[in-house]
Every structure is written in structure tokens, then in C-alpha cells.
Amino acid sequence: MQFKSLSALREHCQNLPTGNEVAVLAARARQERLTKPPGSLGRLEDLAIWLARWQGTNLPTLDHVDILIFAGSHGITAHGVSAFPPEVTAQMVANFAAGGAAINQLAKTAGASLKVFPLSVDTLTDDFTRGPALATKEFLQQVSLGYDAVDKDADLICLGEMGIGNTTVAAALCLGLYGGAASDWTGRGTGVDDAGLARKNDVITRAVAQNSSALSDPLTLLAALGGREFAAMFGAALACRHYGVPLVIDGFICTAALAPLAALHDDGLAHGLCAHVSAEHAHKDLLKRLGKKTLLDLGMRLGEGSGAALAINILRAALACHKGMATFDEAGVSE
């Protein structure tokens, strides 16, 4: 999919499939016949039904699971907003390729394929305290790239990211979308000290003031205050919705990148499961704004899709119960 204009992209964001209600009803009826007290598997039951809705079948599958990681570099790293230098983004991309990062191990444990997309990581985006981070043309290119990174035959897509400085980017997006004080949305990221945190607050305050004309449109905002990996994750999430592929959303940065879709369409992230709540405190508030309840709360704050990857085996467990359990009749158990 190549989006040629913001208005074409906007239209694609506003006309979204709503999932398969017939599959939902059939999956729910099946859950009620399985050998367990009704509701006793809690969210595992909801997860099976959610997979049924978005895959459009009573009996979903999880044979083909892709974890997509988009990596980008950010002009605002010049302001000292991260505990790590910007070249770590490219170094970590090399670490992904060599199999040495956390997400490599987590993907293996979850039986998922890992696909890494370095997005011009040697070129910083523009400094958004001075103007938009991405021009419209490049923004649309990155959204299109993310869209095309989704295999329409996948059973599940997990999104993740790598980008030194990108908790500041996510915070700027949230401040632009929801307002409040800068400090509502910033945190220590990979571990900045008090001075670094003050710089983050200052950077995003100036960024939102500088890009105030972008605030009225979520797509323009995402181009101005986002970055390449944000645009690509946004495109991938949109593709999942149109292709009928359930989506697992990682932490604060990933959620922030997709928030504009919820701003463009009330139900825009219904096909997305928020895997975990990040230790980055703003994530909790962002999830609340989006009406999302996470599956996990493990104090993680790594990114790379690490939280999303952990959700895969819980989904596998939910599906195994849904498809493999005996009914009361089959098992001869009294109801």
C-alpha cells in the first residue's frame, strides 16, 4: 500500500472493519460448553473470543506469528534526553541481527518470527523543537513501509521498536494529543538523571509550542512529533486492521505511536491487545485514555517488542483451552 497523501491515509483510518460478530458468538457459545465453571478462565476466555473476532473464525490459529521491530534515530537526541548515545540504535540493530538481544530470546520462546526494519538509522530525523520531525512525504513513505511489513496471512502481529531518545518522542506525542503538563508524560526512559528528565520536559514543551499548527490533526501531529519507527508502527497497525490480523501492542512508545489511530476512529485500536504496562509511568495514563487494560504488569521498560512477545504464549494458552478442552457432554461431567 502506498499512501500518496494525508487525506488518502486519513480515509483509510476512518473506514475500518469491525470484526466478525458471527465468529464472536460461535466462540462465546463454545466457551460456555467447555468443562469449567462459566467464566473461570477469566481473560483467557476473552482472548480466545478476541482472536475469533479479528481472525474472523470460531477456531483461530496461531501458527504464523510475526514480531516486527522498527528502528529509528531522532534529531532531539542532540538535547541529551537519553542515558545512551544515538549510535546505540544502530548497534542494537546489529545485536538483533546477531541474535543477542532480549527480543531474540523472547521470540524463540514464543515460537514467533522476528523481522527487524532499520529505518535510515544513520540519519537523524529533524529536531522537532525547530519544526516537524518528518516532512509529509517521508512520513507517508514510512507509514506505507510499515503497512507493507505486515504479512496479510499472519495469524498475529506483535509490534516493537528501538530508537534512542524515543521515550521523549512518545511523551511529545502524548502532550500534543492529550495536553496537560510535560511532566505528566515524561519519565526516566533508559535511565536519565534529574537533569536529563528536566531536559526532556523542556524539549517536549518547546516541541509542542513549535508545532502547534499540527495539533488539530492526529496524522500531521504524528509526522511532526513522531519519528520513522512511529510512522511505520502506525502503518503496520492500520494494515493489521484491514487484513484481519490481531495485533499485540508493546509498551509506552508503541502505544503512543498508535494513539493517533484512536484519535481518528473511536474504535481504532479494538484489534490491538496492549500486552503490558511499562514501568515508564506515563504509559498507565495513556492506556487509561485509550480504555485499554493490559495483560501483564511486570515492571518492564525495554521496548524491542519484549512485552508484546511475552503475551504470545498467553494467547497460545487461551487458544489451546478454547480448541482443546472437552465439553461437559463429551467428558461426562455434571453441569
Add this chain to the structure above:
Amino acid sequence: MQFKSLSALREHCQNLPTGNEVAVLAARARQERLTKPPGSLGRLEDLAIWLARWQGTNLPTLDHVDILIFAGSHGITAHGVSAFPPEVTAQMVANFAAGGAAINQLAKTAGASLKVFPLSVDTLTDDFTRGPALATKEFLQQVSLGYDAVDKDADLICLGEMGIGNTTVAAALCLGLYGGAASDWTGRGTGVDDAGLARKNDVITRAVAQNSSALSDPLTLLAALGGREFAAMFGAALACRHYGVPLVIDGFICTAALAPLAALHDDGLAHGLCAHVSAEHAHKDLLKRLGKKTLLDLGMRLGEGSGAALAINILRAALACHKGMATFDEAGVSE
């Protein structure tokens, strides 16, 4: 292990190994060198270090994981404390054998072996509103059986149970151990109505009054207000501690069965990870009493070790990161 007397068992409960501090230090040092901001894997880091402590090695393994389910039948079911008839216990044991229950699917998903121990399920324990549920001799037999159910070469043991009426038993144990009002500890279990809930409150109030002489000793209390599966889970947890096998504790009933070990030894459940918080509300309070933070909160209330089984793949993920990730030096990533 055959425990011949309560005092022999008590001594075994009070002389507990404390885990391997050298392995903990080595595992912690390893975590600090891996390619991630320090602490960014949150509880995954703690889990790897916890496995190291109790397996006694810097590089733990999870090749041999057993899920043990103990099933028992309860005399107090005569009081109408469950939404299901007591014969469902034996029916579910048959369902486990046939592979049709939730735990069969969850064990498969987690790569664990399932071992089911029906404990005289056709014979109800005595009604504990009239006296102890189990005589001392049978109590010690069941504790010994649970102890011997643990393979000392296992890398991890998950405990679970099946027993119609056993949320009432767990509530009676908690009331006996911690006091308060009956309603602090009862809930709807598999789904009793208001009248059923009132009967549960009445039953456990009378049970604690009838067995008041047992309240001063946690083991006598467990015999009087427990049941066969409670005694066996207690024995299995004790074996895990002595054998150096980390333990995963399932929901409310399983936690209640092990609470006497924490009453006998301050640190008695340090080798046990509480997998999830049950939808049965008293579980939260019980966990607080024990100082335990769970890994998951998915609104589950099935038992069968279902929550514990879900924790296995999270532990596998933690271990995969611990053992498989590159260090900063190896990966050439700037610190």
C-alpha cells in the same frame, strides 16, 4: 519421606534451606552485563535470579517441569457449599486422564508433564463442623504422599488441585490462621448464589469454633480444617524446599494449603512463586498476609494448577534472556 508424627513434620518445616547466595550474586552480575538498560526487564530479571537461588546455579534450567494436581473430596459438601455436586471431583479426574481439561491444554502449551493424584476421591473427609476433617494419621500419610510426588530432579514444580467444596476449606483455613470475619475469606467459588455464600460463612464459622483447640498449631489446624489435597500440596511444597526445586503456587486454594508453612517459618514460602491472583477475592488478602506479589492477574478462578501453568512460559522467557542474551562487550554496544 514418611512423616511418623506431627513433631517430626514440624521439625522438617522449621529447618529449611535458605537457597544459594553465591548463585544469586553470579546471576545478578550476569544480568548487569546483558545488552539492556539495567533493570529494564523488570520482574524477568528477578525471576531468573530467583531460579538461580533455588536451583543453586547461576545458569538454571527448565527442561523438566512437572505440574502436580492433587484431588480430594470434602465432607462439608453435604452443607451445599458448592454450585457443583461432589461427584464432579472424580469426573474431573477422569477428564484429566482423558486430556480434556484446561490444565491438559495448558501443560502442553507450557511443555510440562502433568501428574494427577486422586486422593481417595470416592471417600469424603469428615465434616469439619463436627471435628477434624482428617485424623492425624491420615493427615501425615497425605503429607508424605505429596512429599514423595516431587521428583527431586525436577527443575520446577507447579502445584494445583481439584476438589468440589474446597474454596470453603481454604476459607476455613484462612479464618483459622488469621481470624477476622467469615465473610473476609469466603467467595462464590465455582459460582454459588447468595444463599450458598451464606452457607459457606456459616460452615466455616462453626468449623473454626468446633476445632478451636487446633488453632494454636498450624499443622494441627491444617489436619482439622484442610483436606487430603491440602495436606498433599503442603507436603509437596516442603519437598521442593528440601530438594532445591523452585515451586509455582496456583490460586487461592493452593496458597491457603501452603500458608501453614509460612506460619511455621518466617521464610517458609520463599522458594514459591505465586503465579496469579484469583478472582476469589480472599486470595488478595491472603497474598498480602504472606507478602507475595503475583506474576499474573487475569481474573481466573479455575484451580487445576491453571494459573501456575501460565507462569511457566514467563519463567522460560526470563531464563532465555538470562542465558541467551549477549553482553555489552560481546555485542559491541555502548554502555
